[in-house]
Amino acid sequence: MAGNVWVVADHWKGTISDATYELLAVGRGVADSLGVRLEAVLLGHEARQLAASLGTADTVLYVDHPTLADATGLQASRAVAALASQRAPAVILVATTNVSWDLLGLLPGRLGAPLVNFCRKVEVIDGALQVTSVLYGGKMAVTVAAAGPGPVVLAVLPGTGSAAAGLGAAPPPVEEVSVDLAGDVGVRLLAYEEPEAGDVDITQQEALVAVGRGISSEANLEVAEDLADALGGAVCGSRPVIDQGWLPLVRQVGKSGVTVKPRLYVAAGVSGAPEHVEGMKDSELIIAVNTDAGAPIFSVAHYGIVDDATDVLEALAEAVRKRKG
Amino acid sequence: MKILVLMKMVPDIVEELEVAGDGTSLDQEYLRFIVNERDDYALEQALLLRDRLQAAVAVVAPEAPEVDDVLHTALAKGADRVIKVTGISPTAGTRSTAAALAATLPGIHGVLPADLVLSGCQAIDDLDGFVAPLLAGALDLPYLGLVSRITVDPGAGTAVVAKEYAGGVMARFEVALPAYLGIQGCEKPPRYVPIAKVRAAMASGGIEVVAAASPPAAPPLEVTAMAKPEAAGHAEMLEGPVRDVAEKVADILAARGLL
Numbered sequence A: 001m002a003g004n005v006w007v008v009a010d011h012w013k014g015t016i017s018d019a020t021y022e023l024l025a026v027g028r029g030v031a032d033s034l035g036v037r038l039e040a041v042l043l044g045h046e047a048r049q050l051a052a053s054l055g056t057a058d059t060v061l062y063v064d065h066p067t068l069a070d071a072t073g074l075q076a077s078r079a080v081a082a083l084a085s086q087r088a089p090a091v092i093l094v095a096t097t098n099v100s101w102d103l104l105g106l107l108p109g110r111l112g113a114p115l116v117n118f119c120r121k122v123e124v125i126d127g128a129l130q131v132t133s134v135l136y137g138g139k140m141a142v143t144v145a146a147a148g149p150g151p152v153v154l155a156v157l158p159g160t161g162s163a164a165a166g167l168g169a170a171p172p173p174v175e176e177v178s179v180d181l182a183g184d185v186g187v188r189l190l191a192y193e194e195p196e197a198g199d200v201d202i203t204q205q206e207a208l209v210a211v212g213r214g215i216s217s218e219a220n221l222e223v224a225e226d227l228a229d230a231l232g233g234a235v236c237g238s239r240p241v242i243d244q245g246w247l248p249l250v251r252q253v254g255k256s257g258v259t260v261k262p263r264l265y266v267a268a269g270v271s272g273a274p275e276h277v278e279g280m281k282d283s284e285l286i287i288a289v290n291t292d293a294g295a296p297i298f299s300v301a302h303y304g305i306v307d308d309a310t311d312v313l314e315a316l317a318e319a320v321r322k323r324k325g
Numbered sequence B: 001m002k003i004l005v006l007m008k009m010v011p012d013i014v015e016e017l018e019v020a021g022d023g024t025s026l027d028q029e030y031l032r033f034i035v036n037e038r039d040d041y042a043l044e045q046a047l048l049l050r051d052r053l054q055a056a057v058a059v060v061a062p063e064a065p066e067v068d069d070v071l072h073t074a075l076a077k078g079a080d081r082v083i084k085v086t087g088i089s090p091t092a093g094t095r096s097t098a099a100a101l102a103a104t105l106p107g108i109h110g111v112l113p114a115d116l117v118l119s120g121c122q123a124i125d126d127l128d129g130f131v132a133p134l135l136a137g138a139l140d141l142p143y144l145g146l147v148s149r150i151t152v153d154p155g156a157g158t159a160v161v162a163k164e165y166a167g168g169v170m171a172r173f174e175v176a177l178p179a180y181l182g183i184q185g186c187e188k189p190p191r192y193v194p195i196a197k198v199r200a201a202m203a204s205g206g207i208e209v210v211a212a213a214s215p216p217a218a219p220p221l222e223v224t225a226m227a228k229p230e231a232a233g234h235a236e237m238l239e240g241p242v243r244d245v246a247e248k249v250a251d252i253l254a255a256r257g258l259l
């Protein structure tokens, strides 16, 4: 008999992530098409109550262990690999979040299983699993026939399914299972550090002007600030801009930064890599400026302009000021 | 203390990417290669540690177009050794690559054991897995990824590292050495090195060349098609002189009550 479909529940600081519900929605479809069960794997310590919202799965397999409290991936991957070797699932869906990152990386080695990264779409065609992944910062898509004699691990990008569709209506049955996680893995959590609070909270702004590497120099930030001023909003950035120290970390939008949903998001010189897009795709109105007509940002933006970022921001600030009088 | 840094070349995605005639891979003809961005941060982390502690930094990268420039630059920045491994194709896939590196590294004199092995986190072409954790597993080292700061206590044989979570939150972990860390950021951007210094490194011909040991290759994933992504939607493009475009945008904003 074919193995089941597994979703590894991704949770942090006591909350199940939206990415988990998205995976459950995707996994439900895959399991139904294959005619197998959908099982959620929940790892943690004294975290059994988190299973309550995972009811889109037929069952939750819960592993409780003190070393899973602050999952570093080292123990979490051991736990999933041990369970998988007992129960032989066909597919293991894991969200590409910072929380699940190390688990994802280590699991294929522990299982001797293949992994498909950057998954954007997971389908069952003629009884076989077909995955579409985006590579090269979102500039190319590949179709992969994901078949293995054993389980296949799918690293699924956040934003791939509908979180609302994956949120369970009723608590599922929970089966508590134990795996041997004895031994020191050599890594110990000391503390979490919140980022230094900034002057503005970009999650609270109605208008955001986001600058990416295409802004070219720190000096050009002034133009972005000026437009943000004119709009009554704030400037934020993609990772390379924050890495350069041009803006503080609290202004980073994306996977390692914050998720924003302003009424207006102007993306200037931002390519639209999946890790950036997951933090801004739900903005009400997205206007992108990029010199490359093929930049992936144009597939999430509502309006696009192929031109120099600084020139456009400058002209736009002027036009906005003129309207506002 | 010894630090090993692994680097690799990836296609420069600023360039136009084209699909090759086989319909499943990139056309190599027009590709330009650059170092995977995060690997430069891994090198910077290593050099910062080297500046603070008595440490020797070795850099290993597989042969690929433009890799000599990257290795010469690493030397000019202060790496003690740079080693080019031949026989690992840039398109080999992560599982095969990790296996080949795991088989090759122990045979390179003086590189292993290292107290720290550093590399970047997730290259843009990593379809079938992450090299770093696979290699860490094969070398039997604990692995922590998405690390963006490292402080080493050589006396205690430990490092304290900051790992990125969402929202700019960092977690501090204590890690027993030796360990393998996947680097995502650094306390400062990679250092700049004047071109004259790179030229000097080039003239000194300091790249060591080692042939890869060849373990059985891991079966690759079966890629059935490659194409530019089919987008669910596409922006309505606004064209014309920049001032006109700005006026059109202002109209749109006004119509939505955003001005």
Ligand SMILES: Cc1cc2nc3c(=O)[nH]c(=O)nc-3n(C[C@H](O)[C@H](O)[C@H](O)COP(=O)(O)OP(=O)(O)OC[C@H]3O[C@@H](n4cnc5c(N)ncnc54)[C@H](O)[C@@H]3O)c2cc1C
Pocket: A137, A211, A212, A213, A214, A215, A216, A237, A238, A239, A240, A241, A252, A253, A254, A255, A256, A257, A258, A268, A269, A270, A271, A272, A273, A274, A275, A276, A279, A289, A290, A291, A292, A295, A307, A308, A309, A310, B121, B122, B146
């Ligand atoms: C685990 C992980 C977490 C990450 N977290 C984040 C995150 O939180 N946030 C984030 O942003 N990224 C994150 N990234 C990085 C992400 O993958 C991309 O590398 C990053 O988003 C790229 O930023 P960018 O678009 O500014 O730069 P690039 O991708 O370099 O794009 C620059 C763009 O500017 C355009 N351009 C160049 N010149 C001009 C000009 N004169 N005018 C207009 N356009 C121009 C180019 O055509 C290009 O499209 C993360 C990556 C990983 C692996």
Ligand SMILES: Nc1ncnc2c1ncn2[C@@H]1O[C@H](COP(=O)(O)O)[C@@H](O)[C@H]1O
Pocket: B006, B007, B008, B036, B038, B039, B042, B060, B061, B062, B088, B094, B097, B101, B118, B119, B120, B121, B122, B123, B126, B129, B130, B131, B132, B133
């Ligand atoms: N063939 C290789 N040779 C040396 N280092 C590599 C190779 N492949 C990957 N790496 C390193 O591992 C990093 C992360 O890749 P990955 O773990 O595959 O996401 C890369 O950025 C490099 O630092």
